[in-house]
Amino acid sequence: MKQDIRDLFREDEVSNHKLPKHHRQEFYEKLKASRPQRKSGLKMNYILKIAAIAVLFIAMAFTVFKMANKTVANEIVNESSLEHQIESIEKEYLASIDKEWGKFVAVANDEKLVKRYKDKLDDLDADYQEISKQFKADNNNILVIEALVDNLKTRLQLLKDIQQHINLLNQKTEQYETINI
Numbered sequence: 753m754k755q756d757i758r759d760l761f762r763e764d765e766v767s768n769h770k771l772p773k774h775h776r777q778e779f780y781e782k783l784k785a786s787r788p789q790r791k792s793g794l795k796m797n798y799i800l801k802i803a804a805i806a807v808l809f810i811a812m813a814f815t816v817f818k819m820a821n822k823t824v825a826n827e828i829v830n831e832s833s834l835e836h837q838i839e840s841i842e843k844e845y846l847a848s849i850d851k852e853w854g855k856f857v858a859v860a861n862d863e864k865l866v867k868r869y870k871d872k873l874d875d876l877d878a879d880y881q882e883i884s885k886q887f888k889a890d891n892n893n894i895l896v897i898e899a900l901v902d903n904l905k906t907r908l909q910l911l912k913d914i915q916q917h918i919n920l921l922n923q924k925t926e927q928y929e930t931i932n933i
Contacts (some may be wrong), residue, residue: 776867835891845904849873852911860920869914876907 790897853873860866880903 767827836892838887838897841901842904845908849904849907849911851916852908856911856914856918859915859922864876869910872910873907876903876910880907 856869857866880900883896883903885901886893887900890896
């Protein structure tokens with residue numbers, strides 16, 4: 753039963769049947785109608801979602817920026833107030849040290865004694881300058897601040913001890929002078 757397929761279509765009534773002239777146009781119209789409609793442009797719903805996301809992003813960025821500025825401003829205020837306190841303490845101690853040194857130089861008669869104490873004070877001042885550099889590098893370190901204050905206290909105490917020693921010497925000389933008179 754071998755048969756040629758072409759022969760089957762030749763004898764078929766459908767193959768001899770002619771299509772109407774507008775058949776092609778009607779086919780295209782039906783095809784377009786059966787396709788899902790494509791909506792042009794963005795839906796309003798999507799536009800509102802995008803706008804809401806943009807507003808949230810801007811609000812969060814503004815909040816973070818504002819908080820960062822407050823933090824930086826607080827750090828600057830804290831550092832500057834601490835530095836001002838250290839500077840005021842330093843000025844008070846240095847004024848007292850200069851006052852005591854002036855008294856010592858005015859009362860002291862021995863140049864060797866003045867030179868010896870001047871060398872000690874110069875050594876303490878050099879140490880103070882070194883500690884001061886450390887403070888500028890790390891001004892939040894409490895140990896450095898304590899070392900600054902201790903150095904100033906040591907210098908002032910040294911001068912007060914010298915002054916007391918000279919007062920004792922002067923009292924002894926006055927006692928000897930009164931006995932000789």
